[in-house]
Amino acid sequence: MRRLLPLLLCTLFGATALSAADAREEVVLGLSQNRVAITADFDGSEILVFGAVKRETPIPDSAPLEVVVTVSGPSSPVTVRRKEKKLGIWVNADSVLVDSAPSFYAVATSGPFDAVLSDTEDLRHRVSVERAIRSVGAAMNIRDAQEFADAVVRIRQDEGLYSLRPETVSVDQQTLFRTAIDMPANLTEGAYTTRVLLTRGGEVVSTYETEIDVRKVGLERFLYALSREQPFIYGIMSLVIAVLAGWGASAAFQLLRER
Amino acid sequence: MQIYLPIAEVSVNAFLLLGLGGMVGILSGMFGVGGGFLMTPLLFFIGIPPAVAVATEANQIVASSFSGVLAHFRRRTVDIKMGLVLQAGGLIGAALGVVVFNHLKQLGQVDLLVKLCYVVFLGVVGGLMFVESLNALRKSRKPGGAPVRRQRGWVHALPFKMRFRTSGLYISVIPPIMVGVAVGILAAIMGVGGGFIMVPAMIYILGMPTKVVVGTSLFQIILVTGFTTMLHATTNYTVDIVLAVLLLVGGVIGAQIGTRIGTYLKAEQLRILLAIMVLAVCGKLGLDLLIMPDELFSLGVAGGH
Numbered sequence: 405m406r407r408l409l410p411l412l413l414c415t416l417f418g419a420t421a422l423s424a425a426d427a428r429e430e431v432v433l434g435l436s437q438n439r440v441a442i443t444a445d446f447d448g449s450e451i452l453v454f455g456a457v458k459r460e461t462p463i464p465d466s467a468p469l470e471v472v473v474t475v476s477g478p479s480s481p482v483t484v485r486r487k488e489k490k491l492g493i494w495v496n497a498d499s500v501l502v503d504s505a506p507s508f509y510a511v512a513t514s515g516p517f518d519a520v521l522s523d524t525e526d527l528r529h530r531v532s533v534e535r536a537i538r539s540v541g542a543a544m545n546i547r548d549a550q551e552f553a554d555a556v557v558r559i560r561q562d563e564g565l566y567s568l569r570p571e572t573v574s575v576d577q578q579t580l581f582r583t584a585i586d587m588p589a590n591l592t593e594g595a596y597t598t599r600v601l602l603t604r605g606g607e608v609v610s611t612y613e614t615e616i617d618v619r620k621v622g623l624e625r626f627l628y629a630l631s632r633e634q635p636f637i638y639g640i641m642s643l644v645i646a647v648l649a650g651w652g653a654s655a656a657f658q659l660l661r662e663r
Numbered sequence: 664m665q666i667y668l669p670i671a672e673v674s675v676n677a678f679l680l681l682g683l684g685g686m687v688g689i690l691s692g693m694f695g696v697g698g699g700f701l702m703t704p705l706l707f708f709i710g711i712p713p714a715v716a717v718a719t720e721a722n723q724i725v726a727s728s729f730s731g732v733l734a735h736f737r738r739r740t741v742d743i744k745m746g747l748v749l750q751a752g753g754l755i756g757a758a759l760g761v762v763v764f765n766h767l768k769q770l771g772q773v774d775l776l777v778k779l780c781y782v783v784f785l786g787v788v789g790g791l792m793f794v795e796s797l798n799a800l801r802k803s804r805k806p807g808g809a810p811v812r813r814q815r816g817w818v819h820a821l822p823f824k825m826r827f828r829t830s831g832l833y834i835s836v837i838p839p840i841m842v843g844v845a846v847g848i849l850a851a852i853m854g855v856g857g858g859f860i861m862v863p864a865m866i867y868i869l870g871m872p873t874k875v876v877v878g879t880s881l882f883q884i885i886l887v888t889g890f891t892t893m894l895h896a897t898t899n900y901t902v903d904i905v906l907a908v909l910l911l912v913g914g915v916i917g918a919q920i921g922t923r924i925g926t927y928l929k930a931e932q933l934r935i936l937l938a939i940m941v942l943a944v945c946g947k948l949g950l951d952l953l954i955m956p957d958e959l960f961s962l963g964v965a966g967g968h
Contacts, residue, residue: 444905446667447674483963493952495775496961555960589667589674590710624669631670631900639896642722642904643889646911650729653915658737 430458431600431612439617442624448589454582457602467605469578470520474531475585477508478594484552500552504538507592509566512583514573522606529601529608533557533566564588593619670903671715677909684910688917691727693925694937699724699855700944718895718902724888726911728881731918735878742829742875745839746882752840753887756847761894764852780853782949788863789941796934830871838868850887858884859941873930
């Protein structure tokens with residue numbers, strides 16, 4: 405028995421290792437850029453996400469390989485307010501705190517969303533926009549809390565911050581894939597988590613995660629930092645610029661008139 | 664040309680901002696108003712976050728008012744003494760206003776307050792001014808019409824009298840200080856200099872002659888909005904200097920043009936134009952409150968930060 409156990413373990417491990425390697429399909433990812441610099445003339449950015457599927461074995465002849473790419477900005481709590489008509493005018497009434505909503509969220513898939521990812525897998529990996537938002541901080545007196553979470557998605561979709569782009573990932577011979585993610589001009593700073601999920605028949609077979617760093621640079625960085633760290637100096641600077649500009653224009657017009 | 668604003672965190676067209684600044688600057692120079700009551704709603708409209716719009720607008724008004732007031736100094740139409748008295752009230756008001764603003768921001772009612780302030784003040788001020796200047800215009804058309812008499816009301820019965828030489832007035836300091844406080848509160852809450860309420864208050868409550876009203880109003884607006892800018896910059900971090908520079912480059916040039924246009928128009932005509940503009944903005948904002956909005960929901964940053 406003593407001699408048998410290691411042997412047994414050995415075969416057991418060997419078998420699992422072998423079967424894992426057997427089915428294993430891994431993502432090898434490339435990004436056109438892994439950092440986005442917000443400069444003074446920043447006007448949005450397009451990030452090319454491309455990659456290949458690495459596998460030791462022939463392509464499984466089960467359901468075809470599908471690819472889901474998500475890019476998610478830093479999350480923060482959001483207060484959602486709803487207007488109601490009171491005394492004849494529309495005022496903010498109920499509010500719900502959504503615990504965590506990404507500032508930016510894009511999902512690109514290689515086919516129709518429902519066909520590429522099953523509902524249970526969506527729930528497990530929080531892929532769709534609705535699942536990426538965490539709410540349920542609603543007060544007891546508000547029954548339709550879901551409407552508030554939907555409002556976050558709707559408003560940010562209108563602002564171009566949230567998007568679902570089915571059939572925008574092109575997959576070549578079940579091995580190469582590529583897509584382009586548009587990032588709008590109104591981005592916030594932070595680490596943007598980029599995920600790639602490989603699926604077959606709606607089941608996730610492999611995931612890969614990396615980060616895109618979005619930050620202000622140069623003058624934008626300097627002014628932003630100054631306004632937070634030295635608000636007094638920043639305020640004085642704003643006033644000095646304002647007064648100088650006012651005086652400059654006045655003096656220039658005086659010269660023009662005298663001529 | 665798109666430009667990314669570091670504090671507002673949005674990208675906007677630089678020429679659009681220059682143009683807006685220029686247009687509002689012309690009005691500012693013509694009427695002695697900062698133009699904030701027009702600019703702030705316009706900034707909301709092009710997608711600048713309200714908190715940033717209000718704070719930055721205060722800074723921009725400093726520039727356009729400074730540009731305008733220099734022209735008035737040369738023509739000696741600034742009552743410095745009156746300006747300083749108004750100012751004393753203005754600083755108290757601005758400090759009160761920022762406290763109220765921050766409190767209401769946490770309650771989520773800041774938009775409502777700002778809009779209600781606009782509708783009520785613009786409506787009352789615009790209406791009064793319109794009726795009054797229409798009457799004055801009709802009288803002045805008649806040959807040998809009666810000269811405008813200065814009213815002697817409750818304002819003249821109060822104590823602490825002071826002589827204001829430039830305005831040719833000998834009145835109590837209490838009404839100017841009260842006017843100053845009221846305008847200071849508005850400046851902080853609405854992101855406006857308060858000229859649209861200050862100008863009529865000077866004419867109708869204090870009885871100042873129209874020719875010194877514009878210069879004096881601009882003079883004291885500079886100080887109030889300068890103070891407001893500092894308060895917003897140090898408590899809310901919402902002054903966007905890039906946005907301010909773009910608006911004020913257009914604004915200061917516009918203010919110079921406006922001041923010159925203003926000298927060619929008669930006082931009554933000037934007032935009736937301002938009244939019409941004030942009523943138009945009031946009507947638009949009032950309708951927004953009454954008509955069901957397209958989007959009932961709005962998003963705010965949690966934690967009031």
